[in-house]
Amino acid sequence: MENGTAVLAYSGGLDTSALIPWLKEKYGYDVVACLIDAGRVKDIPGIIARAKAAGAIEALAIDAKEEFAEHYCLPALMGNALYEDKYPLVSSLSRPLIAKKLVQTAHAFGATAVAHGCTGKGNDQVRIDVGVRSQDPSLKIIAPAREADWPSREELLDYVAAHGIPVNLTKKSPYSIDENLWGRSNECGVLEDPWVAPPADAYQFVIDAKDAPDEAQHVIVSFEKGKPVALDGEAMGLVELIEAIDAIGNAHGFGRVDMIENRLVGIKSREVYEVAGSLALITAHRELEDLVLTRDLLHFKRTIESKLADMVYEGQWFDPLTEACKAFLFQSQERVTGDVRLKFYKGTCVPDGRRSDYSLYSYKLATYTTEDEFSHEAAAGFIQLWGLPIEIWARIGKEHGLMRELSDEGELALET
Numbered sequence: 060m061e062n063g064t065a066v067l068a069y070s071g072g073l074d075t076s077a078l079i080p081w082l083k084e085k086y087g088y089d090v091v092a093c094l095i096d097a098g099r100v101k102d103i104p105g106i107i108a109r110a111k112a113a114g115a116i117e118a119l120a121i122d123a124k125e126e127f128a129e130h131y132c133l134p135a136l137m138g139n140a141l142y143e144d145k146y147p148l149v150s151s152l153s154r155p156l157i158a159k160k161l162v163q164t165a166h167a168f169g170a171t172a173v174a175h176g177c178t179g180k181g182n183d184q185v186r187i188d189v190g191v192r193s194q195d196p197s198l199k200i201i202a203p204a205r206e207a208d209w210p211s212r213e214e215l216l217d218y219v220a221a222h223g224i225p226v227n228l229t230k231k232s233p234y235s236i237d238e239n240l241w242g243r244s245n246e247c248g249v250l251e252d253p254w255v256a257p258p259a260d261a262y263q264f265v266i267d268a269k270d271a272p273d274e275a276q277h278v279i280v281s282f283e284k285g286k287p288v289a290l291d292g293e294a295m296g297l298v299e300l301i302e303a304i305d306a307i308g309n310a311h312g313f314g315r316v317d318m319i320e321n322r323l324v325g326i327k328s329r330e331v332y333e334v335a336g337s338l339a340l341i342t343a344h345r346e347l348e349d350l351v352l353t354r355d356l357l358h359f360k361r362t363i364e365s366k367l368a369d370m371v372y373e374g375q376w377f378d379p380l381t382e383a384c385k386a387f388l389f390q391s392q393e394r395v396t397g398d399v400r401l402k403f404y405k406g407t408c409v410p411d412g413r414r415s416d417y418s419l420y421s422y423k424l425a426t427y428t429t430e431d432e433f434s435h436e437a438a439a440g441f442i443q444l445w446g447l448p449i450e451i452w453a454r455i456g457k458e459h460g461l462m463r464e465l466s467d468e469g470e471l472a473l474e475t
């Protein structure tokens with residue numbers, strides 16, 4: 060068409076299906092529809108057929124599961140990355156990968172533009188746009204869903220029907236859903252009232268904990284240099300392993316997260332997530348780190364972890380700081396090799412055993428039995444020096460009448 064070709068990030072849903080004729084009619088682009096599968100995409104042939112029916116000159120599905128697992132989920136796991144201490148960054152992690160695939164596809168097809176269906180008040184638009192720009196700033200980015208003339212849902216249904224696009228019109232989900240290997244994000248509908256408990260249909264994978272088995276299930280997760288490599292001794296590829304542990308968590312009612320989060324665009328939103336696999340792996344990974352890393356490394360690493368989570372959430376995957384955080388994390392994983400036993404029971408997942416050749420735990424130092432090898436005599440001298448600064452502070456304070464007295468209740472009595 061007059062403006063050439065645009066590569067569209069296509070999901071097969073109502074909005075991106077409508078975008079195919081929309082980009083042609085309103086923007087003058089031929090459309091290459093690009094379905095990027097980072098896990099959990101069902102009926103790929105059906106989605107491809109729909110894109111073609113909608114008028115795409117080409118429709119392709121890219122299997123990006125392996126790449127997503129190895130290069131996005133794994134660094135996030137090494138960083139125990141949870142946005143606001145709760146959300147394992149399901150959608151946030153996939154957006155830079157989608158951006159990268161859009162750029163690659165645009166180059167392969169000689170396209171001059173990329174397009175996506177993100178709205179103007181979400182985080183996803185930021186992540187995709189910044190991701191595309193960081194790789195090829197010459198590509199035009201078209202995002203019609205954030206323009207004023209973008210139709211309402213009802214109008215969109217009429218629009219696709221008029222264009223003969225076979226979207227499933229009967230199943231009108233009130234939710235906005237995004238799924239991949241690392242979990243499932245769900246927002247909108249009744250969830251927009253933060254006081255309303257998520258209805259049963261808000262969750263699709265994690266069963267209600269009250270329906271979970273009465274028997275606990277134990278699973279041993281084995282790690283090599285921070286990477287999970289086996290479940291119960293059975294070696295698995297990363298994709299397969301994430302899927303397997305996710306299924307176990309789902310069946311035990313573990314992995315529902317219901318939260319208010321702070322979006323990058325300045326608003327608070329209520330989201331529910333199903334993240335059994337990612338949360339279980341983070342739980343196990345953190346547990347192993349506690350066994351094999353030094354106190355200082357563990358404590359400092361938390362700063363990097365929280366920075367990484369923010370960088371990912373805020374669309375800065377391709378920023379050099381993210382690269383530097385990842386380099387730190389990889390370096391920190393040299394000895395994170397060993398096993399963690401997880402216990403799944405009625406909506407919970409807790410570690411109840413851990414072992415490693417690199418364990419820094421010493422029975423002879425920790426025990427209170429006769430085998431104790433800890434130097435109790437050394438403790439007194441250590442404490443004397445450890446407490447020295449505060450002791451001097453108190454002495455000088457007393458000399459100047461500045462010391463606060465403890466009240467009878469044991470509270471510090473503040474002088475006014």
Ligand code: ARG
Binds near residue numbers: 150151236245246
């Ligand atoms: N709030 C989450 C995030 O920003 C999930 C966004 C999911 N996108 C969606 N279209 N439902 O990462």
